[in-house]
Amino acid sequence: MDFLLQPWPWYVAGPLIGLTVPALLIMGNKSFGISSSLRHICASCMPANIPFFKYEWKKEIWNLFFVFGIFLGGVIAINLLANPNPIEVNPKLAAELATYGITNYNSLIPEDLMNWQSLFSLRGLMVMIGGGFLVGFGTRYAGGCTSGHAIMGLSNLQLPSLIATMSFMIGGFIMANLILPFILSL
Amino acid sequence: MQQNTHTDFEVRSLDAMCVNESRLQHKWYYNIKYLVLGVLFGIVFIKSEVVSWFRIQEMFRMQSFHMYGIIGSAVVVGMISVWLIKKFNIKTIHGEEIVFHPKKFNKGQIYGGLIFGLGWAITGACPGPIFAQIGTGATVIGITLLSAIAGTWVYGFLRDKLPH
Numbered sequence: 001m002d003f004l005l006q007p008w009p010w011y012v013a014g015p016l017i018g019l020t021v022p023a024l025l026i027m028g029n030k031s032f033g034i035s036s037s038l039r040h041i042c043a044s045c046m047p048a049n050i051p052f053f054k055y056e057w058k059k060e061i062w063n064l065f066f067v068f069g070i071f072l073g074g075v076i077a078i079n080l081l082a083n084p085n086p087i088e089v090n091p092k093l094a095a096e097l098a099t100y101g102i103t104n105y106n107s108l109i110p111e112d113l114m115n116w117q118s119l120f121s122l123r124g125l126m127v128m129i130g131g132g133f134l135v136g137f138g139t140r141y142a143g144g145c146t147s148g149h150a151i152m153g154l155s156n157l158q159l160p161s162l163i164a165t166m167s168f169m170i171g172g173f174i175m176a177n178l179i180l181p182f183i184l185s186l
Numbered sequence: 187m188q189q190n191t192h193t194d195f196e197v198r199s200l201d202a203m204c205v206n207e208s209r210l211q212h213k214w215y216y217n218i219k220y221l222v223l224g225v226l227f228g229i230v231f232i233k234s235e236v237v238s239w240f241r242i243q244e245m246f247r248m249q250s251f252h253m254y255g256i257i258g259s260a261v262v263v264g265m266i267s268v269w270l271i272k273k274f275n276i277k278t279i280h281g282e283e284i285v286f287h288p289k290k291f292n293k294g295q296i297y298g299g300l301i302f303g304l305g306w307a308i309t310g311a312c313p314g315p316i317f318a319q320i321g322t323g324a325t326v327i328g329i330t331l332l333s334a335i336a337g338t339w340v341y342g343f344l345r346d347k348l349p350h
Contacts, residue, residue: 004233010255013234017256018263020227025271025284027219032264034314038338052342065217066224067317073228074237074321081233089240090249097243108238109310109324116326127308132316132330134305136337139313141298141348143289146312149299150257155264156286164295171303176246180307 004081007088020147021155030062033148035139037067100184113184123186142167231318239310246307292350298341305337 024030040057041064047053086105097103102112118124139145142164144153150168153161231237234256245253270276271284278284306312309330311319316334319327341348 007235008230008233010234010252011259013230013236014256014259015263016230017227017234017236018260018267020223021264022267022271023223024220025268026276026278027223028216028280029278029282029284030220031287034312035338038313038335039342041335042339042342046339048339048343050339050342050345052345053339061214062217062220066220066227067314069221069224069226070228070231070314070317071224071321072221073225073230074232074318076225076321077229077232077318078322081229083233087235087238087240090244090247093240093244093247093249097240105240107324108232108235108240108322109319109327110239114239114324114326119326119329128326128330129333131305131308132333133337133340134301135309135311135313135316135330136305136334136339137341138298138300138302138305138337139334140338140341141294142302143292143295143298145302145314146257146306147314149295151260151264153289154261155268157265158289160289160291160295163291164299167296167299168303168306171300171305172242172246172307173303174300175304175307176243179304183308 005083007083018151018155021152028062031148032152033063033144034067034070035136035145035148036060037063038136039140040064097184100181102184121186123183126183126186138171227314228318228321231315232322237311237315237318237322242307242310294348294350297349 021032024032039053040060043053043055043057087108089105094105097110100113102110104111112118114124114128119128135145142149144161144164146165146168149158149161149164154165235241236253236256241250241253244250268286272286276284302312309316311327311330313334316327316331320331
C-alpha cells in the first residue's frame with residue numbers, strides 16, 4: 001500500500017502507458033490517440049458546416065468514454081492514492097520558479113500560477129487560455145499529440161510521427177527556456 | 187450527398203488519428219471497457235506525475251530523466267506489442283483482424299508539432315493529462331480544456347488556408 005501512495009517511478013509508469021497501445025487494439029481495433037477527442041467534441045457540439053467536423057463522430061464515441069475515464073482516474077487517484085508529500089522537483093527548477101513567485105508544490109499544477117483569480121491577469125490569461133489554444137490548434141494541425149504520434153505512431157515505426165515528435169520537443173524547448181520566463185515574469 | 191461522403195472520407199484519411207477500423211456495430215455499453223481503461227490510464231498519469239506542470243518544466247530544462255524514461259519505455263513496450271500483434275496475427279476480442287494505418291507525411295506535422303510543443307510547455311499538459319488534471323480538482327483547467335477545444339475548432343475552420 002505504501003508503494004501505491006508514493007509517486008510511481010518511470011520504469012513502472014512508462015511500460016503501463018505503453019500497454020495502452022495493445023489494450024486498445026485488442027479491445028476493438030482502436031489506435032491510441034487522445035487529441036481526437038477534442039475534434040469529436042467540436043463535431044458533436046458545433047460542426048458549423050465545416051467539412052473537417054462533418055463526419056460520423058458517433059462512430060468514434062469510444063474516444064470520449066476513454067477521456068472521461070481519464071478524468072475519473074484523476075478523481076480516484078487524488079482521493080484514494082494521493083501522495084501525502086509535496087511534489088519533489090530539481091532544486092534548480094524550484095529556485096528559478098521562486099523568482100516568479102511560484103512556491104506552492106502541494107498540487108500537480110502550480111497553484112500560484114493557475115487559479116481562478118489569476119485567470120483574469122495577463123499572465124494567467126496567456127498561460128491558461130493561450131496555452132490551451134496552442135495545444136488544441138497544434139495537435140490537430142500535427143494530426144495527433146503525444147499519445148497518437150509519440151506513442152502509437154512510434155510504436156508502429158511511422159516516420160511522420162517521428163518528425164511530429166521531434167517538432168513537439170523543439171517547440172517545448174523553445175517555450176520553456178526562451179519564452180516562458182518572459183510570460184512568468186509578467 | 188455522394189460528394190459530401192467523398193469529402194468526408196478525404197478529410198478523415200488525412201487525419202490518421204481519427205480512424206476507427208472496427209466495422210462491428212455495438213451497443214453503447216460496449217464502450218464501458220474504454221472507460222475502465224481510461225480510469226486505469228488516468229491513475230497512472232497521476233501516480234507517475236506525468237500530468238504535473240513541474241515535471242514537464244523539468245523535462246524541457248533537461249533537469250530530470252523522469253519524463254524521458256516514461257515516454258521512452260512506453261514507446262519500447264508499444265513497439266514490442268505492435269510487433270507481437272503483427273507477428274502472431276493477434277485478433278481483437280471480437281475476432282476482428284487488427285489493422286494499422288500508415289501515416290502520410292505533411293508539413294502540418296512540423297508546423298502543428300511546433301505549435302503544440304509551445305502549448306505543451308506552457309500548460310504542462312497534453313490533451314490526455316488535461317482531463318486528469320481537472321479530475322484532481324484543478325477546476326480552472328476546465329478553461330484550458332475549453333480553450334483547447336476552441337483551438338481545434340479554429341484549426342478546422344482555417345484548415346484549407348494552412349500549409350500542409
